Amino acid sequence: MNLKLKALTKSIWVFHAACSPCNNCDIEVLDLLTPRYDVERFGIILAGSVRHADALLVTGVPNYKTAQRIKKLYEQAPKPCFVIAVGSCACGRNMFRESYNSPCNLDEIIPVDIYISGCPPKPEAMIAGIVKLIKKVGSSKGY
Amino acid sequence: MSHKVIIPIGPYHPLQEEPEFFRLYIEGERVIDIDIVIGYNHRGIEELSEHKHFDQVAYLVERICGICSTSHPFAYVNAIEDLAHIQVPERALYIRTIIAEMERIHSHLLWLGLAGHFIGYNTVWMWAWRYREPILDCFEMITGNRNHYAMMKPGGVRRDILEEHISPLKKTLDELNKATDMFYGAVVDDPVIKARLKGIGILTKEQARNWCVVGPTARASGIDIDVRRDDPYGAYDRVDFNVIVEKEGDIFAKTLVRIKELYESIRIIRQCLDKMPKGEIETKIKEIPAGEGIGRVEAPRGECFHYVRSDGTNRPIRHKIRAPSYMNVASNKIAAVGGTISDAAITLAAVDPCYCCTERCSVIRKKDNQKLLTGWDLIKLSQEKTEKLKKEMGL
Known part of the structure; x- marks a missing residue:
């Protein structure tokens, strides 16, 4: 593992992008920052700009208006950058698969590193997901 | 300049x-x-709903909004029951009311926290969300999920509130009542919050009426509307509660309305738990006839309206939804x-x-x-x- 990746796994700054979610995964993500879960103790905070972030956290199903913007966001992020898909919508479009306004899955637009499914996933599941991601990166040589 | x-x-x-x-x-x-x-x-929910059968639509409309994820299914089942003239068992009505009021509590606490964050009082954010957690725990206990409860179904509710759920719920409400006292005191007595919120973003009664705002936004501007009282659904006509109205129309009034509504919600849940009769929790529906029905619900943000038209098949041929924010955002x-x-x-x-x-x-x-x-x-x-x-x- 190179130095860059080692630094990346230490305290992950997350940029949270919502592409047409129902807002539920979003409040659960915020819930992570409040006293019961408090992921700030692990150095995880929400970054104000994707240019400062180590991970791009995406919730919701991409629609025609947000799909291009999410691609732009990913292009702006400094690499290497993890992409975390939170919720069933971001993982596989959930029940909006047949919608006329949902062109494609999230992973057809940007490469996704980890899928956390659930509608919405519990905060514990999100923490477990991040831990798995860090382990995966730690054990791999190339990434 | x-x-x-x-x-x-x-x-x-x-x-x-x-x-x-x-x-x-x-x-x-x-x-x-x-x-x-x-x-x-935009996810095309109205169109998607025309391709799903009546039971599935309840799950779909739940995913319109994660914060009012009971209000939309509630309004939808009201519309279906209006369409098919279904009598819902008494117990189911009480359970629906309890869930809807618990949701109002969690939604108002969420807003209070975010409002605190915006004016630079992160402490308010943390405290409000800390007290939101026990309510989510109660949701998990009763419905099996922290959000997206899937309680509503045409003709009744999916899960019962069991005997062993009642005492933890009551205990949570007692704690919440104390917390609300704290928030009320903090907001009313704090000179900084007063200075930041009083006289800011005023929406007068006249303007509020012209822009057709609903819910707490309208009630903070002195308009006395509340679907729970004006057009009772669920078990709201069987419980006693006040509609909170403030005259000023500024953000301070909106905050006060929401905090005082927390007390009313707690009161409603307590009354429901005491009055709830035993018995069935759902009516079996054989078929849904052709026709049209409307359902209205006072969501935490205001009136939520659903219109369903059926042609006698198992799918709605038109499903129109009007969420409260549609009116409020324009104001x-x-x-x-x-x-x-x-x-x-x-x-x-x-x-x-x-x-x-x-x-x-x-x-x-x-x-x-x-x-x-x-x-x-x-x-x-x-x-x-x-x-x-x-x-x-x-x-």
């Missing part, structure tokens, strides 16, 4: 129902106009104009399509020099104003 500056805000907001896009026109410090662009969250055009930029964050948040603007927001000078102002900067401006006020008051 007369530089006209345009501030685009959005479209991504981690806390909002809809990722919206605001374009603020600024002259000096004053907001002189505002454009609201929505549609980033930002009145409330935010005339205020300063540092008040814009809290003003746009006050109607509770909670506005936070974490991400991209750039100030672009009209002609030459470009200056970037991120979403955090906007919140920071707001937070700095609180600090300045604190210093001036010698706190």
